[in-house]
Amino acid sequence: MKSSPIDQIRRRYRREWLLIVVDTLDPSTTTPLRGRLLAHSPHRDEIDRASITYPKPALVVFSEDTFPPGYAAAFACHG
Amino acid sequence: MAEVPLAPSGPIIVYVELVGPRTSRTITMALDTGAILTMIPIETALAIGYDPATVTKRVELVTASGVELAPTLTIETTRCLGQAVRNLEVVCHDLPAQSPVKGLLGLNFLRRFNVHLRFLHSTLELSSRRSKQDA
Numbered sequence A: 001m002k003s004s005p006i007d008q009i010r011r012r013y014r015r016e017w018l019l020i021v022v023d024t025l026d027p028s029t030t031t032p033l034r035g036r037l038l039a040h041s042p043h044r045d046e047i048d049r050a051s052i053t054y055p056k057p058a059l060v061v062f063s064e065d066t067f068p069p070g071y072a073a074a075f076a077c078h079g
Numbered sequence B: 001m002a003e004v005p006l007a008p009s010g011p012i013i014v015y016v017e018l019v020g021p022r023t024s025r026t027i028t029m030a031l032d033t034g035a036i037l038t039m040i041p042i043e044t045a046l047a048i049g050y051d052p053a054t055v056t057k058r059v060e061l062v063t064a065s066g067v068e069l070a071p072t073l074t075i076e077t078t079r080c081l082g083q084a085v086r087n088l089e090v091v092c093h094d095l096p097a098q099s100p101v102k103g104l105l106g107l108n109f110l111r112r113f114n115v116h117l118r119f120l121h122s123t124l125e126l127s128s129r130r131s132k133q134d135a
Helices: A006-012 A044-053 B042-048 B129-134
Strands: A017-026 A031-041 A058-062 B002-005 B013-019 B024-031 B038-040 B058-063 B066-080 B083-092 B103-105 B114-118 B123-127
Touching: A006 A017, A006 A031, A006 A058, A017 A044, A031 A044, A031 A058, A044 A058, A044 B042, A058 B042, B013 B042, B013 B103, B024 B038, B024 B042, B038 B066, B042 B083
Parallel strands: A058 B024, B024 B103, B038 B083
Antiparallel strands: A017 A031, A017 A058, B002 B123, B013 B024, B013 B066, B038 B103, B058 B066, B066 B083, B114 B123
C-alpha cells in the first residue's frame, strides 16, 4: 500500500477511528507525517481490537479533532 | 524547543508516542493542566505490552459517573513534542467514546518542561532546560 500524508488520510474519513502504520515522523515535534492505513471504523472498539493484535508501531487516531455537535469536555485526572 | 500550531477552538491536542516492552503506539491526547497524572486508554496499554488487569497499584479517579479505581502503570518511554520522558506513571482509563482524543497529557509529564501556550500566535511550545541552555 502506498504511503500518504497523515493529514490526507484523516481528511478522507468523517468521524472514524483510524489505525495507521507510520512511515515518517517528525522527531522534533513527535508528529506523524506519512503512513499507510491498516483499518478504519466509526466504532472505536473495532479499531481498539485491531490495535491490540497488531504487533508493530502504529498510530491510533480519530479522523477529526472536534467533539460531536452539542458536546463539551471537562477533562481532569487526579490520582 | 518544539513548536506546533494550536487549533483555533476545541481541546489542545498533541501526538504522544508511548513505548512499551512489546511495541509502540502513537495516540492523540488533550494537553490537560488540570490533570495531575497522564491518562492512557486500556487498549494502548495492552497493545504496547502491559496488562492493566494484573496491576495491583490503583488510584481513585473522580469521573462524571462517580469514583472509580483505575490501574496505574509505568511506561518505558513517553514522547511528545520532541521530548522524551522515561518511566512515566500513567493511569489506565478509557475516555468516553465521543472524545476525539484517546488520553490526557497531564502535569506529571508537563512539569518537566516549560510549556508556552501562545494563544494569540496560535502556537504551543515545549522546551527543556537543555534546549534553553542551547539557545
